[in-house]
Amino acid sequence: MRVLRIDEARALALCEDEGGNRSSVEIALVDARVGATVLVHAGTAIA
Amino acid sequence: MRFVDEFRDPELGRAVAGEILAAVEPGRHYKLMEVCGGHTHSIYKYAIDDVLPANVELVHGPGCPVCVIPMGRVDDGIALAHEPGVIFTCFGDMMRVPGSNGTLLDAKAAGADVRMVYSPLDALRLAKANPDRQVVFFAIGFETTAPSTALTLVRARAEGIENFSVMCNHVTIVPPLRALLESPDLRLDGFIGPGHVATVVGARPFEFIPAHYARPLVIAGFEPLDVLQAILMILRQLGDGRAEVENQYARVVPYEGNLRALEVLSQVFELRPHFEWRGLGFISQSALRLSDAYADLDAEQRFSVPGVRVADPKACQCGEVLKGVIKPWECKVFGSACTPDHAIGTCMVSPEGACAAYYNYGRLMREREAV
Numbered sequence: 001m002r003v004l005r006i007d008e009a010r011a012l013a014l015c016e017d018e019g020g021n022r023s024s025v026e027i028a029l030v031d032a033r034v035g036a037t038v039l040v041h042a043g044t045a046i047a
Numbered sequence: 048m049r050f051v052d053e054f055r056d057p058e059l060g061r062a063v064a065g066e067i068l069a070a071v072e073p074g075r076h077y078k079l080m081e082v083c084g085g086h087t088h089s090i091y092k093y094a095i096d097d098v099l100p101a102n103v104e105l106v107h108g109p110g111c112p113v114c115v116i117p118m119g120r121v122d123d124g125i126a127l128a129h130e131p132g133v134i135f136t137c138f139g140d141m142m143r144v145p146g147s148n149g150t151l152l153d154a155k156a157a158g159a160d161v162r163m164v165y166s167p168l169d170a171l172r173l174a175k176a177n178p179d180r181q182v183v184f185f186a187i188g189f190e191t192t193a194p195s196t197a198l199t200l201v202r203a204r205a206e207g208i209e210n211f212s213v214m215c216n217h218v219t220i221v222p223p224l225r226a227l228l229e230s231p232d233l234r235l236d237g238f239i240g241p242g243h244v245a246t247v248v249g250a251r252p253f254e255f256i257p258a259h260y261a262r263p264l265v266i267a268g269f270e271p272l273d274v275l276q277a278i279l280m281i282l283r284q285l286g287d288g289r290a291e292v293e294n295q296y297a298r299v300v301p302y303e304g305n306l307r308a309l310e311v312l313s314q315v316f317e318l319r320p321h322f323e324w325r326g327l328g329f330i331s332q333s334a335l336r337l338s339d340a341y342a343d344l345d346a347e348q349r350f351s352v353p354g355v356r357v358a359d360p361k362a363c364q365c366g367e368v369l370k371g372v373i374k375p376w377e378c379k380v381f382g383s384a385c386t387p388d389h390a391i392g393t394c395m396v397s398p399e400g401a402c403a404a405y406y407n408y409g410r411l412m413r414e415r416e417a418v
Contacts (some may be wrong), residue, residue, distance in 0.1 A: 018051065026168060027308045032064050037050060039246065039299055042138075042188065043166025044195035046308060047246045047299045 001025065001040050003032050015040065052229065055093075056269030063275040064098040070282040076105045078228075078234060079281055080371055084111030084399025085269050090131050091408035093271040106233075106371035109223045109327065110241050112188040113140045113397035114369060117325045118357040120216055121378060122145030124185050126353050127214060127346060134177060136170040137185035139163045142399045145390060147357040151185075167199035167213070174203070174211035183346045184213045191243040193217040193335060194308040197315035200341050212346040215336050217316065220357065222251050222333035227413040228260045237281040239274065240266035241386050242296040247312075249304025250292050258289035268296040288403060315341050325393055326359060326366020366393035368401050375402040375410075382393035382406060 001015035004022070011028040015029035015038065026044040071077065081087055087107045090096055096105055109115055123145050128135035128151060134149070142163060143153045155161035160180075164170050165229070167184050174182035186196040196213060220241060227233060240253055245266045256264045263284035267277035277295045284291060294300055311383045315338060322334030337345040360368065363385070364378040375381050375394065385391040387403055394400035398407070 020206060023165070024168070024343070026166075026195065028198055029194060029305055039243070042192045042195035043168045044198055046191065046194060046243070046305055 001038055001045075003027075003034050003036050003038060005032060006032060013038075013045070015045075048379060051270060053268055054268065054272040056272065060098070060271055060275060063272065063279055067275065067279050067282060068100055070279060070286055071100050071102060072286070073102075075102060075238050077282065077285065078106055079103065079237050079239060079278065080106045080108045080235050081239040082108040082110045082224065083239075083244070084114065084397065084401070085319035086239055086241075086267065086274060087111070087401050087404050088399050089271065089274055089412060090268050091404040092409070093269055095130060098275070099278070101284070106235065106309055107368065108238075108371060109324070109369045110189065110220060110244070111228070111369075111394065111397055111401070112192065112218070112400040113144055114365065114393040114400045115142060115218060115223075115324045116141070117217055117323045118146050118359065119323065119355040121151070122148070122355040122357060124214060124416070125149070125151060125159070126355075127155045127350055128154050128161050130181070130350055132179075133160065133180055133350075134173055134180050134182045135159060135161045135185065136164045136173060136182060137161070138165075138187065139393065141185060141187060143390065143396050144393050147355070167196045168202070171199050171203055171208060171211055174366070178210060180210060181349075182211050183350075184211070185216065186213050187216045188248045189218055189220050189241070189244050190312070193312055193316065194247060194305070197311045198314050200337070200344055201311060202346060212344050212349050213337065214346040214352070215316070217332055217335040218322065218324070219335065220316075220336070221255075222330045223327060224256065226327065226330055227370060228256070228262070230370065233370060235371070236264060236285060237262050238264040239277045239281070240264045240292070242266055242268050242273070245294075245296070245300045245304070247305050247308045250294055250300070250302050251304075253292050257292060258274045259399070261290045263290045263293070266296050268299065271326050285291045312349060314338070323356065324369075326369045335360075354378050360391055363392035365394045365402075368392075368394050375405040378402070
């Protein structure tokens with residue numbers, strides 16, 4: 001999923017998948033930045 | 048999309064298939080296990096086995112999270128869902144997994160408050176929104192999904208949310224692999240390693256396979272070119288007489304795994320002494336439970352859970368499918384009494400299940416001509 005926006009205080013990011021679906025993703029386990037692609041499992045970015 | 052489109056290139060796929068054909072020794076039969084249900088799904092979605100030589104056989108492993116949940120745990124979950132005041136949450140697939148007396152979906156129809164969530168964080172949000180209710184999350188999955196549950200428990204603790212708990216069914220991939228390698232039923236030549244589990248745990252936990260069993264394992268991604276390349280890498284190892292852990296999925300999987308994920312897993316979980324796997328029986332230290340530090344958020348301690356043990360239906364051969372001993376279409380009820388709309392076995396429920404993959408992609412029978 002692509003990172004659209006980051007809420008650093010809550011360790012959450014707004015992400016979008018290839019179908020344009022958006023969801024809130026835990027990013028505590030990765031160094032996410034806006035525009036980056038993250039691998040998300042069960043709502044958590046693991047890579 | 049980056050990291051996806053370039054791994055679905057049909058021309059490159061045909062080229063790798065040609066290299067695979069050149070790598071096999073005529074007359075030698077290769078039996079390779081794809082450990083992860085995600086790989087099984089990709090193999091049939093993209094008809095990968097159609098471009099393989101007939102003497103390269105793909106065997107489907109136990110890496111489908113829904114498939115390995117035993118009926119007794121489903122029954123325990125249903126009992127919890129019927130507790131007064133409980134909102135019982137789980138992933139969508141799990142709602143259709145049969146217990147001994149129906150599914151969680153049946154329990155919902157009978158009045159239990161069972162809700163589908165996409166993540167444990169969704170369940171935590173439900174707990175915040177319903178402070179007068181107890182919200183239970185039925186956690187399933189391998190090391191890929193466990194960090195999400197762990198982070199949610201950490202968040203629940205940090206935010207002081209006390210009406211949230213987890214019924215933990217997380218399992219670990221190495222013990223069943225070891226059990227399969229010790230099984231006299233199955234002779235395997237190599238493994239397509241689980242790319243997303245390896246993202247979390249890294250490559251090291253798989254090194255016992257070449258070291259102790261002299262079998263190659265190649266950690267692989269999930270696009271068609273990933274799988275084909277991994278097969279080629281295994282065949283080249285076999286041709287060279289090598290047995291190593293190699294990482295085809297290097298664009299995602301670091302050798303050491305995700306250290307932050309491993310840290311949070313070690314804080315929140317500990318190994319169970321043993322856990323029952325559907326069709327595989329009890330396997331030592333093959334599952335996780337909440338550690339003492341999080342015991343107050345453990346649904347099995349907060350509620351009275353029956354601890355039911357139920358034998359699989361006699362007609363269902365999910366155990367043999369999960370061990371790779373038979374192909375889905377060899378099961379007596381495959382495609383007749385057992386379909387995705389009316390699943391008897393778990394392997395027909397989840398899209399990652401081998402039976403569902405065969406059924407959904409039209410592999411109702413499979414015979415290939417030898418090259």
